[in-house]
Amino acid sequence: MKKQLMSLKDVAARLGTQPYRIVYLLTTGKVPEPNRVGGKRVFSTDDLNRIAKVLGVEEVKKEDE
Numbered sequence: 001m002k003k004q005l006m007s008l009k010d011v012a013a014r015l016g017t018q019p020y021r022i023v024y025l026l027t028t029g030k031v032p033e034p035n036r037v038g039g040k041r042v043f044s045t046d047d048l049n050r051i052a053k054v055l056g057v058e059e060v061k062k063e064d065e
Contacts, residue, residue: 004063005042014061015052022051030054 012019025031026041031054034047043051052060 003044005037005044006048006063008041008043010063011043011048011051014048014063015055015057016061017055017057021055025051025054 006014008019008022012022015022026033031047031050034041034043036042048060
């Protein structure tokens, strides 16, 4: 099964938050940095769930919402 990769903007939209909140978590070390492709962060579903847990988000939106 192929892993789904998302941009910072996609992750923020699915969590219902602003991208700067996720960047803050990354730069302060509260969540580990995701992989980068072409110098840009790409987030896996595991990264998304980890960030949701730290932010206290109970329900993650589906990608088509």
